[in-house]
Amino acid sequence: MRVVIAQRNFHVGDIEGNSQRVIAACEEARRLLGADLVIFPELCLTGYPPEDLLLRPSLNTRIEEALGHIASAVSVPLVLGYPAVRNGRRYNVAGLLRPGELRPQQEYFKQCLPNYRVFDEKRYFHTGDQPMLIEVGGLQIGLTVCEDIWHTGPAAAARDAGAQLLININASPFRRDKHDERVEQVSARARETNLPVIYCNLVGGQDELVFDGGSFAVNADGSVAVQGGFFSEALVPVDVQAAVQGVELQGEQLSVPDQLDSVYQALVLATRDYIEKNGFRGALLGLSGGIDSALTLMVAVDALGADRVNAVMMPFRYTSEMSLEDAARQAKNLGVGYQVLEIESAVDAFMDILREPFSGLPADATEENLQARCRGVLLMALSNKTGQLVLTTGNKSEVAVGYSTLYGDMAGGFDVLKDVPKTWVYRLSEYRNQKAGTDIIPRRVIERPPSAELAPDQKDQDSLPDYDLLDTVLELYVEQDYSAEAVIRAGYDRDTVYRIVRMVDRNEYKRRQSPTGPRVTRRAFGKDRRYPITNGWRPGD
Known part of the structure; x- marks a missing residue:
């Protein structure tokens, strides 16, 4: 039979x-x-x-x-x-x-x-x-x-x-x-x-x-x-x-397939089906010249084909020449639609409106977030006009600790990397280049220190622990449900651990407003990990 x-x-x-x-x-x-x-x-x-x-x-x-x-x-x-x-x-x-x-x-x-x-x-x-x-x-x-x-x-x-x-x-x-x-x-x-x-x-x-x-x-x-x-x-x-x-x-x-191959294929399949089954014409995203948007763009092209993907570079005065060059190079490598939309005038217009209410107050993350929100407005306008879905580019490490801007770089319909830790973003980028037999994701994008470029000479590691350490602690705390004290007993610095778990705990409200994204780890944010936004739980327990 x-x-x-x-x-x-x-x-x-x-x-x-x-x-x-x-x-x-x-x-x-x-x-x-x-x-x-x-x-x-x-x-x-x-x-x-x-x-x-x-x-x-x-x-x-x-x-x-x-x-x-x-x-x-x-x-x-x-x-x-x-x-x-x-x-x-x-x-x-x-x-x-x-x-x-x-x-x-x-x-x-x-x-x-x-x-x-x-x-x-x-x-x-x-x-x-x-x-x-x-x-x-x-x-x-x-x-x-x-x-x-x-x-x-x-x-x-x-x-x-x-x-x-x-x-x-x-x-x-x-x-x-x-x-x-x-x-x-x-x-x-x-x-x-x-x-x-x-x-x-x-x-x-x-x-x-x-x-x-x-x-x-x-x-x-x-x-x-x-x-x-x-x-x-x-x-x-x-x-x-x-x-x-x-x-x-x-x-x-x-x-x-091995782990890298299977995770990458899962991201491609999830992205394709989300866009196809929901009736979008294609995908668009902000291409910053950084590794997260580079990998997201690569996945989108593998999912849909280059003719259905558009990338938008939205520079501000803090955007480096390197970022402009690398974004343009990757867009050309992949053959996607590409355009540059300057946001200087938009940010200045908002700052002019806010001049009086901000009077006497020192500059802080507010001004940085305003840049990201201007970019989010432009991407959503393009989405409305073209029928293409905005792909956000935040990775699991950033989503976990809230290293993102609500209504800014979080604005969009699907986060391809939502359950992909930053260290895996690097591994998957290397994997995809090896599969292509060339640096289709530019080598400099992989090797340069990651930066949001929202302030002069800004680096992610100015605000966050080293990603190798951060991802290890997050895996224990988020995926394996270790308490803060249990993570410390596993050999990690007390102050660093408490800093990380407090960031995770206090950013639940952001995660509830973030786009959905494919689950690839043992425990993802969303259906898999549901914590109350308002709670008095002590992180050491």
Whole structure:
């Protein structure tokens, strides 16, 4: 028997469009690959995560209509994920749909509902408590959904019910090293049950989540038998063959990308899908001559193509000649639209309006922020006029400590680097140059000391600790939930640690007003880390 994994990119809320994607994939898998069974990701009819769309009164009716439409149009059995209300309760379902059926006659209800980090499934679903076996080609197959495979119970129950093979459908979001953890968990269930497992995952970007695909299959001994591709749609054939004991899986094994490659591909996919699925014509950004905007521009071009990306240099009197040269050079290297808009007259006009209210008050960060806000106004005006999305360029290190200007460089629709620490910005820039075989991001941009250039001879390190130290402390405090005292016990200077965690804590209000951006680390700001803006928590605790 041949099972084909349909690793597809579904659009949240587009039930009709997703139904057509299912039909097209089934027919392609049947015609080109000889599929006997096609399997699709978790909640593929709604897309994942559908969030409060699940509460819409018409959702269940739309799902039932879509299932009937699919069954009337396909010529091969399929397993797919969808929400369903049964006996007054909503479940996260994996159902077997055979050609010609009005609706699935066999449905499995997800038993383990994740309710941590980016997951909120107990808000919407009831838990199932029974295994479900389906019979295809004379084979008894146990169905499971995503989180089920991270626990021993559902797989063991399917084995005890007589399963010869397990299928696990997923919407498992990307983060660094996530694929290794998936393989480890799935292989453990295979060894425990002595059953092979086919793992189907979603691919695509959805707001701050990125789904990397990477569907695979393991044999009963836990060894990987089939490995699909990453960050793109694919039909992955898995051949199920009789073996001395049970069944054995066979198929192609593609390479698994390393950390740098996978993070970069995740940023590209997230940016492309956010812009495409939300109907923007392209992207534009302020190109400062610094490394953050340089990497953001590179990602945008890889996501959309140079003809749909525009860069704007907005110099002020503190902008160095080096920045002007490097921004122009990168724009030329990439072939994007490029223009220079001076902001001197705009800043002077605002300062003239504010002359009286500012009278007698010393100059401070206010004047610096005014420059950034003038740039934000220009970018948003261009966005309104052209229909292109403004990409902001703040990295995770800056977002964490509030080293950014509200309504200035934070003004925009999508922050490509929001979950990328500054040290990783350098690593990804080097990676992209190596991949290109040339310094497509100018060497001087990577090597020069970073600066916001809002004041004479300004350097980031005048206001922030060294980025290597800052990122290490942030990883412990933000991603691993160390307390300030625990970070200090790990060997870091007390005054520096308290300075950093206080900046993180007091800038929650800024982060709540920042654009969304793709999650690539263990814990990102947004769905993943939600702290109250107003609180009296002591940072040492």
